[in-house]
Amino acid sequence: xxxxxxxxxxxxxxxxxxxxxxxxxxxxxxxxxxxxxxxxxxxxxxxxxxxxxxxxxxxxxxxxxxxxxxxxxxxxxxxxxxxxxxxxxxxxxxxxxxxxxxxxxxxxxxxxxxxxxxxxxxxxxxxxxxxxxxxxxxxxxxxxxxxxxxxxxxxxxxxxxxxxxxxxxxxxxxxxxxxxxxxxxxxxxxxxxxxxxxxxxxxxxxxxxxxxxxxxxxxxxxxxxxxxxxxxxxxxxxxxxxxxxxxxxxxxxxxxxxxxxxxxxxxxxxxxxxxxxxxxxxxxxxxxxxxxxxxxxxxxxxxxxxxxxxxxxxxxxxxxxxxxxxxxxxxxxxxxxxxxxxxxxxxxxxxxxxxxxxxxxxxxxxxxxxxxxxxxxxxxxxxxxxxxxxxxxxxxxxxxxxxxxxxxxxxxxxxxxxxxxxxxxxxxxxxxxxxxxxxxxxxxxxxxxxxxxxxxxxxxxxxxxxxxxxxxxxxxxxxxxxxxxxxxxxxxxxxxxxxxxxxxxxxxxxxxxxxxxxxxxxxxxxxxxxxxxxxxxxxxxxxxxxxxxxxxxxxxxxxxxxxxxxxxxxxxxxxxxxxxxxxxxxxxxxxxxxxxxxxxxxxxxxxxxxxxxxxxxxxxxxxxxxxxxxxxxxxxx
Amino acid sequence: xxxxxxxxxxxxxxxxxxxxxxxxxxxxxxxxxxxxxxxxxxxxxxxxxxxxxxxxxxxxxxxxxxxxxxxxxxxxxxxxxxxxxxxxxxxxxxxxxxxxxxxxxxxxxxxxxxxxxxxxxxxxxxxxxxxxxxxxxxxxxxxxxxxxxxxxxxxxxxxxxxxxxxxxxxxxxxxxxxxxxxxxxxxxxxxxxxxxxxxxxxxxxxxxxxxxxxxxxxxxxxxxxxxxxxxxxxxxxxxxxxxxxxxxxxxxx
Ligand SMILES: Cc1cc2nc3c(=O)[nH]c(=O)nc-3n(C[C@H](O)[C@H](O)[C@H](O)COP(=O)(O)OP(=O)(O)OC[C@H]3O[C@@H](n4cnc5c(N)ncnc54)[C@H](O)[C@@H]3O)c2cc1C
Ligand code: SF4
Ligand code: FES
Numbered sequence: 001x002x003x004x005x006x007x008x009x010x011x012x013x014x015x016x017x018x019x020x021x022x023x024x025x026x027x028x029x030x031x032x033x034x035x036x037x038x039x040x041x042x043x044x045x046x047x048x049x050x051x052x053x054x055x056x057x058x059x060x061x062x063x064x065x066x067x068x069x070x071x072x073x074x075x076x077x078x079x080x081x082x083x084x085x086x087x088x089x090x091x092x093x094x095x096x097x098x099x100x101x102x103x104x105x106x107x108x109x110x111x112x113x114x115x116x117x118x119x120x121x122x123x124x125x126x127x128x129x130x131x132x133x134x135x136x137x138x139x140x141x142x143x144x145x146x147x148x149x150x151x152x153x154x155x156x157x158x159x160x161x162x163x164x165x166x167x168x169x170x171x172x173x174x175x176x177x178x179x180x181x182x183x184x185x186x187x188x189x190x191x192x193x194x195x196x197x198x199x200x201x202x203x204x205x206x207x208x209x210x211x212x213x214x215x216x217x218x219x220x221x222x223x224x225x226x227x228x229x230x231x232x233x234x235x236x237x238x239x240x241x242x243x244x245x246x247x248x249x250x251x252x253x254x255x256x257x258x259x260x261x262x263x264x265x266x267x268x269x270x271x272x273x274x275x276x277x278x279x280x281x282x283x284x285x286x287x288x289x290x291x292x293x294x295x296x297x298x299x300x301x302x303x304x305x306x307x308x309x310x311x312x313x314x315x316x317x318x319x320x321x322x323x324x325x326x327x328x329x330x331x332x333x334x335x336x337x338x339x340x341x342x343x344x345x346x347x348x349x350x351x352x353x354x355x356x357x358x359x360x361x362x363x364x365x366x367x368x369x370x371x372x373x374x375x376x377x378x379x380x381x382x383x384x385x386x387x388x389x390x391x392x393x394x395x396x397x398x399x400x401x402x403x404x405x406x407x408x409x410x411x412x413x414x415x416x417x418x419x420x421x422x423x424x425x426x427x428x429x430x431x432x433x434x435x436x437x438x439x440x441x442x443x444x445x446x447x448x449x450x451x452x453x454x455x456x457x458x459x460x461x462x463x464x465x466x467x468x469x470x471x472x473x474x475x476x477x478x479x480x481x482x483x484x485x486x487x488x489x490x491x492x493x494x495x496x497x498x499x500x501x502x503x504x505x506x507x508x509x510x511x512x513x514x515x516x517x518x519x520x521x522x523x524x525x526x527x528x529x530x531x532x533x534x535x536x537x538x539x540x541x542x543x544x545x546x547x548x549x550x551x552x553x554x555x556x557x558x559x560x561x562x563x564x565x566x567x568x569x570x571x572x573x574x575x576x577x578x579x580x581x582x583x584x585x586x587x588x589x590x591x592x593x594x595x596x597x598x599x600x601x602x603x604x605x606x607x608x609x610x611x612x613x614x615x616x617x618x619x620x621x622x623x624x625x626x627x628x629x630x631x632x633x634x635x636x637x
Numbered sequence: 638x639x640x641x642x643x644x645x646x647x648x649x650x651x652x653x654x655x656x657x658x659x660x661x662x663x664x665x666x667x668x669x670x671x672x673x674x675x676x677x678x679x680x681x682x683x684x685x686x687x688x689x690x691x692x693x694x695x696x697x698x699x700x701x702x703x704x705x706x707x708x709x710x711x712x713x714x715x716x717x718x719x720x721x722x723x724x725x726x727x728x729x730x731x732x733x734x735x736x737x738x739x740x741x742x743x744x745x746x747x748x749x750x751x752x753x754x755x756x757x758x759x760x761x762x763x764x765x766x767x768x769x770x771x772x773x774x775x776x777x778x779x780x781x782x783x784x785x786x787x788x789x790x791x792x793x794x795x796x797x798x799x800x801x802x803x804x805x806x807x808x809x810x811x812x813x814x815x816x817x818x819x820x821x822x823x824x825x826x827x828x829x830x831x832x833x834x835x836x837x838x839x840x841x842x843x844x845x846x847x848x849x850x851x852x853x854x855x856x857x858x859x860x861x862x863x864x865x866x867x868x869x870x871x872x873x874x875x876x877x878x879x880x881x882x883x884x885x886x887x888x889x890x
Binding site: 047050051054065066067068069070071072074075084086121122124125126127128129130131133134135136137138139140141142158159161163164165168171172173175176178179185187210239240241273274276277278279281282380383384385386449450453495497499500541543544548549551552 | 652653669671672673675676679680682683685686687689690691692694696697698699700701702703704705706722726728730751752755757758759761762765766767769770771772773774775776777778779780781782784785786787788791792794795798799801802825826829831832
């Protein structure tokens, strides 16, 4: 199938303006005749729901948690980028665009990324107007910091709780519209399927997580804002309910899944403790502004850090990357940590950790200054590990954090299914093969506040719609299938718990399709996943019934989809015979062990098409054309 | 270094909101002190599931103290014994070998138990709906630096905005008042120039809603402040009262 990205013609900086002019408008009086379903209330879903409702559409908004304010976005710590150039240090729309394209190792669409940089400033304006308490300078102006590999200070932040404050802003705008009667809020609901009528997305089927009721909802369009699928790896920094099920069900209904193997591994997380571990906690990478990463020079050195003299420490990032030092991009920092541990220089009880040391910064700036900057992060570390990072260096290790892959969308954020839009982390969007720090919050809010309000209008105005009701056959069929799937899970009544399967799947993926990949491992993983999936359907134990509050059942449904997506991820990784960004295939590397791209053969987006049960998915390619940047080998030396 | 412990867990079981509910006792051995409290419950649930029993339902999501989804009463205290700590951030190293731990849901009139330890706290969302926002439609905002906010005001607003909406303050209050939660939101917005125009009206409307929903009055017991995992200060309540008082004048207009 030919993938039409619908990128507007003309010079890069005029494309979005042109698109907005070309998109038809919905007559203001007609907006109330359109119903829109928004699934998800993270930054993308809450901002989209509020903005669409403000325009006059009828919005129905769904989330898994008991309140929209608890979406996974709440946990983002470090900050949000915008090319305001308030710091006067050389930032511009073009520089943010370039950094994002380069950071993504030239595997994102130019026009989308440029638009993201263009609207970034308005996001900050909007958030301030809502009362987001960003950090300020003494004079009362907004403060900025440099973050995650950027050489300019363009990151806005609210201590270590930026995601929380941004989400509360979007949530309050959403609740204002709920109160105005323009949004109907349905929390504790899980989307189980997408409903298509005459080839268009016209509704969803959900499960009420309190009483188990299967419900159908119709609309003129569906906006999926269901976040990323990092939890496939069992251990990740994502919230426990983060999942792929909504996206995966849409994949099965015809939405292409793009670049599924692009997974970001974050370099600074608290290391794994034991088998009971349920999730991993991120330590914001803003810590790398002042913390220095090191391991002992000598393999097997098990002395406590305080007894290892300076001369026997290896500050390997500073040594290998003199100009970026500890601030190299995430994928580079993560891989280096893994390599050091592979050389038997890892520290801590398991040997899977490196030090992040603040002694220099504390000596230089004083305890109080460091506490002001990072107090809550240090306290969090102390709480989890029982160790004081003011006195001993932190121990950190990489963990799965973010998925750049997701449903394929065109310039208007519409998937290959008519009327199904995908926003935020759930789409494949703007980050290419690697996302820069502080860019996900920016993208989620750009999509929700400033892009979907225009492109949704265009879709609704350009098409005519049949009347559809949630009582008609397409809905009752989808509901019936959803019920059967639930019953099938409950009927297995085997011996192993859902978590036990999930842990094993995560382990297979982490070992073979994680930080660095090899063709032979990937081939092996394919077999392992398919036999694990087979066992799952014969031996999983899901207690209780479908007609009650049943958290095991919720997890079982999500893990069943992870089992299928895992295979797609591995296939995607195998088909991309190059290294780029986070996708590091050991067979393709430079002499300096950096990712070696193959622009001649792989400068495209991989968009996978579902072909039916037990059939091979088909790979479609959207060629990436770069007219405004030169494709260079990333170098952070 | 780490030593594993054994604990006796007395946990509240209730099939649904109409069930009467009862306590159930479980012995757990070989619990690592590095486990979080919720991971200990995971271990219990894995055991129950394997035995064919119904696992204990409890709400949780981020497991890093920020989403506000978790929360139960542990040995009589909301979120357990540690100051400024959510349940998910409470670790088993806080407990002694052989200790008995009683776990109950947050109890308050406006919170219904859904199952076991999971409660319905949607009344807190309803309080926010009554005015916990600044009326700023998308698109109309001026440049972010057009509004100067003194650093101390921004810091103070942030302190109030740090509330995670967990409802522990309500569960801890003998009157089931939601004053700390409501005051935190009113303060966050009243402290910022952007939020000032609506602040008196906001206070009146949110307090009215709180009363309608059946939350009790504030009796200055300060239990809320003691149990709040984000250490939201009770001085916020004084600020709420000031805004509420101003609104009395406004309503006479
Ligand atoms: C610990 C951590 C720190 C981070 N820090 C930063 C940072 O500093 N800067 C930055 O830019 N990015 C950061 N990120 C990344 C960023 O937070 C996320 O990418 C972003 O918040 C995702 O937002 P979202 O709106 O797309 O989805 P989410 O916030 O994940 O929301 C998903 C929503 O979908 C709902 N949902 C999911 N499935 C279903 C279903 N089947 N049915 C119904 N509802 C469903 C959920 O209930 C939820 O409401 C961080 C991520 C993590 C894990
Ligand atoms: S004030 Fe504290 S205890 Fe009350 S909801 Fe907010 S964070 Fe929870
Ligand atoms: S699970 Fe999010 S605060 Fe505890």
